[in-house]
Amino acid sequence: MRQTLTMIRRWVPFIIITVLFLMAPQFVGDFRLNQLAKFLTYALIAVGLDLIWGYGGMLSLGQGLFFGLGAYGFAMYLKLQASGGKLPDFMFWSGLKTLPWFWAPFASPIFAIAAALIIPMLIAALLGYLLFRSRVQGVYFSIITQALTLLFSIWFIGQQAYSGGTNGITDLGSAKIFGKALLSPEVQHGFYFVTVLCLAAVYLLARWVTESRFGRILIALRDNEDRVRFLGYNPVTLKVLVFAFSAMLAGLAGVLFVPQVGIISPSSMGVVPSIEMVIWVAVGGRGTIIGAIIGALMVSYGKSYLSESYPNIWQFFLGALFVGSVLLFPQGLVGFLQELPGRLRNRFGRKEANALQDSVVASGVEGRA
């Protein structure tokens, strides 16, 4: 009986929410649906970041880079598609005569998607291996990932002929997916469904990981890496694995982002977006998967509402939100709500708390006697 109840609690809300999201195209206009789709891809990034930061204690300021690499990978395919066999426009403007060799394989959608997932993963694995092996931790890890992100975004801006420079890769509208125009409602709805299903699958996967012993070792790494090492685990392997996985999720988000937003440029993959990703997780709640998803959606909606109405103050508001949530709700919104019943009980059940305290004091005295 109790087991059935737990099963219901675990699965029913999940199924209802997934179905509601799948039905969204019935109720929401194309503009809002497109926006929702974009925010759901952000939620994918947030889940990955939550795994490494909220659970593993590694604050990566480089998720924007992995997202960008994924997005560029799929954008290259779409751009080649949209150019219909001709040289992509920005290359032509930059004076290139032929397609660069590394662009050629991106004409295959399967190659493009695989590269968009695997390249971020490999970069994260390599970077993670080098850093974790040298025991680079905490703020140094954050700074190095941020520096790498900055480096890549500057590099992409500089390579006008190969990356589209500051403008990024854009004008993808004439690309065709399964013979239909990218911008047609069918294709856009298709991508929306795929995004919802990916997020649902990633949510389940992340839930499974964090509820496994592996997840508890991640938390153990956050609490005390030395203790984990001296228990006989190699922290390098564990951390590289989860860091690479989070990079792959960011890459996946990039793949889904590009066809629905229609552009990827260095400004979407740089330092500022990477910090924004951290804010999603901090506000929603570190250490709970659902918190990361809620945070990504809430902050993104807040941003779109405020930047539509008051474009000048959005940045200030974002900063205030971050500072406020760190100071007032260090566990984020979901963490705060989870603790709420306990806090209320403490406030209104003083008697019980005092009795407990007395017994603690008593046992302390006894111990000293």
Add this chain to the structure above:
Amino acid sequence: METTMTPGAGKILDVKDVTVSFAGFKALDDLNFSMEQGELRFVIGPNGAGKTTFLDCVTGKSRPQHGTVTFDNQINVLRTTEHRLAQLGIARKFQTPTVFGSLTVYENLETAAGFDDGIIRLFSSLSVDDKQKIQAMLELVGLQDRANVRAGTLAHGEKQWLEIGMLLVQEPKLLLLDEPVAGMTRRERNRTGELLQKIAKRCSIVVVEHDMDFVRNFATTVSVLHMGHLLCQGPVLQVQNDPRVIEVYLGRGRNSEKIAA
């Protein structure tokens, strides 16, 4: 106090001519130290004698400038990584209690017990055998009623016991305890001493300790470190009457009375 484990299986730990220096300061200076399988050995010495550095060398945390450290007759400790040494059976309790505060007592033990599972196995549940070991361990260290409490909320003494339990559940060959009774009440100290005697039958143990009362009550063989080398070694009564030991502690005032008492 009896040791029931059969001696004669050779040396569990053999440290030869080990020197560790930090920017000219020799924390260990030609240290020689060895112990037999199944031994329970206490290591004492004034502050700065090199006790913790000694443990660092045995667990791979510090790499000496020269010397050799051999574990279990054949393993060259100085060429083995820290996590590998733990895998091979060297378990270390840190000076300050080091447990995973966000995990429950049970989950702490579970994390420790699964240390020999490969990565893939970490996604499935613990073996029945390991689960039974955890139950037995909870009882041994007296935390069976606290199994579902977050380790961060435990009292200081309970954390120390939990950490010892986490190491024991791995069934190590050599257990290194760095000041296990620091900060404990008298009652907790006695419980810890009794626990030590119980577990001495399972593995070889090195206890680094400051508390002389505790050493007198529970030690048989004591090694005294001073200025990074072994000053003397022997039964506890003999050691505390050794003029060299008295002098080392005398130079430090108050402790001298304690050791001579």
